[in-house]
Amino acid sequence: MSEPFLEIKGLEKSFGGLKAIADLSFSVPEGAIYAIIGPNGAGKTTLFNMLTSIYKPTSGDILFEGRSITGLAPYMLARLGIGRTFQNLQVFMNMTALENVMVGCHMKGNKGILAAALRLPSVLKEERRLRDGALKALEFCGLSGIADRPASSLPYGTLKKLEIARALAAGPRLLLMDEPAAGLNDTETMELAGLITQIRDSGVTILLVEHNMGLVMEISDRVLVLNYGRRLAEGTPRQVQMDPKVIEAYLGGGTD
């Protein structure tokens, strides 16, 4: 237990004069489900985009296992063991479910265009290996039955799970999930809660941005509450729920 798994230090992001994130510090312990919540416009998405290098922070640092990853290209983050799912689905619609997840296995292979075009025996071997890996990830997410279906024919809830399967196939140690429950019905959300817990239990640390309070309070180990780009509270779901500042931010006191 030398350094924290993921550590955010004095992170700041301004757009023009607006501070979307201000002086934010927190750390995510390994093996936890860590949730970030907050009212609309609290800066959750901005924070997420900085964690995956879509935005560059104005100042501050992001450390993964003690190493600064601020501004690293997203594919480099993936190679370090960070995966993500997207709020607005980024599934490859012209592929089958299995092929989508095989893309997730990209880092488990290394054969380039030339070898693939000539279909060398080593490529065939690699393909089989990637296929097996992808099938395992599909099975983990309960999607074995739809492996060969085109992604474009799958319902929304299944696509959300498919995206999780693709991210898992890459073998991440930290999985960032951007509003995984958005657009899901109650049954699907319950299934999702089970899946996320299962992922955590398999040894993947999870950082979750989520609107669905029920889900967050049920599965999270720790919760960070953001408001106006600042840290409002942090603690276990129980601690956070009791915090008067949090109650005020959500229910709106607004006397000042």
Place this chain on the structure above:
Amino acid sequence: MRRLLGFYIFSAVVLILPVLFPDNYYVTVVGVTICQNVILAVSLNLLMGYAGQISLGHAAFYGLGAYTSAILTAKYGINPWLAMGAGAAGVGAISYLLSKPILKLKGHYLAMATLGLGIIVHIFLVQADEITGGPDGMSGIPALSIAGFPIDTDLRWYVVFAIFMLFCIWLSLNLVDSRAGRALEAVHGSEIAAQMVGIDTAQVKTHIFVFSTVIASVTGSLFAHQQSFVSPESFSFFFSIELVTMVVLGGLASVFGSVAGAVILSLLPEFLIVFEDFEVLIFGAILMVIMIFQPEGLFVAIRNRVTALLSRAGGEEAAPEA
């Protein structure tokens, strides 16, 4: 091998045609043009249809290959195969260097940049007349021979082009059904999603750009030897547009879509010639009608319809449960 069944049938047709009709104009003369257009369209489709990177400059690389072969063999007497290799290596190096700045661009900007590239190469071919022969072109390009066997008849050229075409189609079919091929489609589908599973999207684009332009270059070299003459007008940006049209007409991200697009667009003018002055008009009208009613491409639309029919005929077990 179900995966390549279509390919084997197509190969059989391509190779049997000259046996059945060794003196047919459409097979040995138009056939060479068709093969060549198929190769160019299929290679462009890897970049455009699969990786989603439009190029309006594909003809430029085809031209650079042709001119490298023409100049090195006709002026300096270098072995045609060496010259072809030099062209391919040169084009590979150029497209590698260009890919860094150009493939950062997206959509219309990428289209503009590649369009500009095509025009620059064309201007160079026209203006640098001391090297290229200028607008009149260059003649006296020696014929090709394979291990002492000269390729000097229409029929022999047809066989050479057909075999190279089948080879390129085979390469493409292999590629698109592999890790590297899925990475191309991932770049097309969502760059950020591709990156988040560890795909270096810039590198993927560079590799496929080099791969597809090198194929174009080799095709250009073959063309130079077959014609024994090259001139800039064969490599103008109009030809690049025509290649893009072939890819789109057949259907993006389908190898045989590009094959179909190239065959149709190469044959159509031959059949429309009877309309004389109205040829171009009717040609344009046919393209418009196809694109309005089959925007996903002729080949892809037909394939999808057949697949849907087959799965319906295949019974209820294929019915989606959700």
